[in-house]
Amino acid sequence: MTGGVSESFVVGSKSFTAVAINTAAKAGEWIKSKLGDINWVDTKFSAQDLVTEVDKGSEKLIRNLILTHFPDHSILGEEGVEPGPEASKKALQAMSDEEYLWIVDPIDGTTNFVHGFPFYSVSIALAHKGEVIVGVVYDPSRDELFVAEKGKGAYRHGKKTEVSAEDTLLRSLIATGFPADRDGALPVNLKGMQAIAPKVRNLRIAGSAALHMAYVATGRLSGFWEIGLNPWDIAAGALLIQESGGRVSDSDGTPYHLGVRNVIATNGHIHDELIQELANAGASRIE
Numbered sequence: 367m368t369g370g371v372s373e374s375f376v377v378g379s380k381s382f383t384a385v386a387i388n389t390a391a392k393a394g395e396w397i398k399s400k401l402g403d404i405n406w407v408d409t410k411f412s413a414q415d416l417v418t419e420v421d422k423g424s425e426k427l428i429r430n431l432i433l434t435h436f437p438d439h440s441i442l443g444e445e446g447v448e449p450g451p452e453a454s455k456k457a458l459q460a461m462s463d464e465e466y467l468w469i470v471d472p473i474d475g476t477t478n479f480v481h482g483f484p485f486y487s488v489s490i491a492l493a494h495k496g497e498v499i500v501g502v503v504y505d506p507s508r509d510e511l512f513v514a515e516k517g518k519g520a521y522r523h524g525k526k527t528e529v530s531a532e533d534t535l536l537r538s539l540i541a542t543g544f545p546a547d548r549d550g551a552l553p554v555n556l557k558g559m560q561a562i563a564p565k566v567r568n569l570r571i572a573g574s575a576a577l578h579m580a581y582v583a584t585g586r587l588s589g590f591w592e593i594g595l596n597p598w599d600i601a602a603g604a605l606l607i608q609e610s611g612g613r614v615s616d617s618d619g620t621p622y623h624l625g626v627r628n629v630i631a632t633n634g635h636i637h638d639e640l641i642q643e644l645a646n647a648g649a650s651r652i653e
Contacts, residue, residue, distance in 0.1 A: 385436070401479070440466065442470065443598065473488065499515065502514075519609050529585055538588035551592075559571075560647070589631060600614075
C-alpha cells in the first residue's frame with residue numbers, strides 16, 4: 367500500500383484503528399490481486415445479490431487478522447449472515463449486547479468487482495457498546511483510505527476530511543443505489559430516484575454504499591440515501607460522515623444507530639430537504 371496510513375493512527379499493535387487500517391489494507395490488496403480471476407459467482411437474496419469466493423476469502427482474512435489481536439471481540443460480517451433483511455436484523459440483535467463488535471463488509475460492491483468496474487471497497491467498523499468508534503473504508507482500485515475515530519475527526523490519507531458546502535438540493539450531487547431486495551426496497555428507491563432526480567444537480571449510482579458515504583465525508587458528494595441497507599454497508603461510512611461534519615439518520619430523521627436500514631447521509635445542510643422530498647414521494651421506507 368502506498369501512503370495510505372497516517373502515522374498518527376499507528377500507536378502499537380493493540381490500537382483498534384491501527385488494526386482496522388492494517389486489516390482493510392491487507393484485504394484490499396488481496397481482493398485486487400483476484401480481479402479477473404474469479405472461479406465462481408453465486409447469488410444470495412436475489413439474482414442481483416452476488417457473492418464470490420473472493421468475498422468469502424476476504425472475510426476470512428479479515429476475521430483472522432482481527433481475532434489475532436482481539437480474540438475476545440465479536441465480528442458481524444456480511445458473509446457470515448444468511449441472505450435477506452430479516453436474517454440481517456436477527457444477526458444484529460443477537461450481537462447487540464457485545465462490548466466490542468466489529469462490523470465488516472469484505473467487498474462492498476461485489477457486482478462491480480465481478481464485472482471489473484473499479485468502484486468497490488472494504489468496510490470495517492468497530493462498535494463499543496453499540497456505538498461506532500472506528501470506521502475504515504478502503505478503495506483498493508485507487509489506493510484510497512478513509513479513516514474515522516469517534517471524537518477525533520475523519521481523514522483521507524492522513525488529511526482531515528470535511529463535507530461539502532451545498533445548501534440546497536438544486537446545487538447538490540446526490541448518490542443512491544439499486545437495492546438487492548427487488549420486491550421490497552427496490553420499488554421504493556426507484557420512486558425516490560424519480561422524485562429526487564429533477565430536484566438535484568445530478569444523481570450518481572455507482573454500486574458501493576460504503577464508498578458513496580466516504581465520498582460524502584470528503585465533499586465529493588453532497589448526500590446519499592438508500593432504502594433497505596444492512597449494518598455492514600453503513601457503519602464505517604456513517605462515522606466518516608459524522609466526523610467530517612455531516613449528518614446521518616434514518617429516513618424519518620432519527621439519528622444514526624446500528625439498526626438503521628433506510629439511511630440518509632448528507633453534508634447536513636441539505637438533510638432536512640432530502641428527508642422531506644423522499645417523504646413527499648412516499649419513498650422513505652418499505653411499508
